[in-house]
Amino acid sequence: MEDTILPSKIFCFHPSAEKETKNRNRTVYHYTSPEGLLAILSSSSIRFTDCQFLNDRSEYNHIHIPLEAAFEEVRSSLYHTGLSELIQGFINDKYDFQELIVENPSLGHDGTKLLTMRHFVFCASTDPDLLNMWNYYVKGNKYQGYNLGISVNDIIRSLSSMTEHNSKLFYGPVIYSNKEKIDTLKKAIQVTDESLHLALKNISNSDNQELVIQEKYEELVSYLENFRLFFKDASFSSEKEYRFVLRMPERQTEMPGSPIKIDYTVRQGVVTPHCDVPFRKNGVIKKITVAPMVENALATAGLQRYLQDNGYDNYIEINESKIPIRY
Structure with missing residues (x-):
């Protein structure tokens, strides 16, 4: 398959131990609730959350210390x-970032303008079956969660179709x-x-x-x-996070022709900005893992029927967590 990634829009963060080819040729795992799983599958899109509204209060500004x-x-x-x-x-x-955009190089300074940029984040983990991540999805003393195994290479190819040329995507492992x-x-x-x-x-x-x-x-x-x-407090190291960061104009809705729009939802009682980025159904999701203690046979049967009825590839692998939790 021809690589359609535009190098001017997509960038890999790969510290010395993590080469770019290794970064891209891997599967990462997005842990989510049953409702979150269904939202992703039904819309064929992944949600990027404004970085100011993530669960780590030191996000974005942690870099000052190192x-x-x-x-x-x-x-x-x-x-x-x-x-x-x-x-x-x-x-x-400040969570806003002023970026000088060159719209017409032939006009020199007259061909540039300053845009206010915001960062939106989609989080995953490098571990396919991580108890610390499953713990976020306990409800009524039972684990009720899933994770989606996502191909980094394929999600990047899918996101490369973004037409808004002022947006940029960064991806790679978090450093703790x-x-x-x-x-x-x-x-x-x-x-x-x-x-x-x-x-x-x-x-x-x-x-x-x-x-x-x-x-x-x-x-x-x-x-x-x-x-x-990509620099995060060591107290979160158990999450083994791998993330995708989308930098885009704050007033994205004013950018004609862009498939990505800023929207809002309520999380923990807070009105939270986000953007939903579409992906191709074929090849992006490699596997889905069911949390421990969910009714595995029933969960698997429901997923299989949903995937078949909604145009997803037959080769999406459905797994059960191997963590031996009794209650």
Whole structure:
């Protein structure tokens, strides 16, 4: 199958231990309630939630802690010691992100505009049968949940059909280890610092120097803004999270022709922004696992009939949790 992914719109976050090919050629697991499962299957879409409304209060802003530690460890070796203050002053706590969009390169500055961007997140796990995740779906002292095994490669191909060119998708594993966070950020800082040092070597004009400094500075800020949602507090490490992050204009409904619209639902009594992103029925969902203690035979029979009656592939595998819970 021809790869239709547009590299200008879809980006892989792959720390040193996680190569891009490994990232894409894997199945990840979205745990959900019975109602959530039926909503996904009936609409053939997955829900991305505004990052401000996720269950971890430190989402999006957790990056400040490892970023400060990373700068502290490399500060004495940097060519450009002011880099730390510049970057940390820009990475703020606002959930809105201003992005300069080039609409017509031939017009120079007149062909650009600033758009207010928001980040929306779809969460999964790398573990197909995880007790900590099943625990979110206990109702009446019984486990009532499912997970969908989703092909990363196929969901990305499906999402690549997004027509709104200002939207971007980022995907990859969440980092929980403090050391790995710091090492990942140190590498980004050092690469930027070295690149800036080399670029300035042969430039004598002060105006040109300022332009180069600004360019390199923006590259590092862009990296941090793009991937800050992949750094998470270690207390959530048991979830083994793998996530997809969609960055899109805040006023997406004003973008003509876009298949993705911002909508609202109520979660835990809070009005929550989200967007539902359609996917192809063929190949995206590889398997469905039934939580422990659900009536497995009945749950499997109901799922099989639903999938057959609603145009899903026959090869979607239905499994039962192997966790030996009695009650």
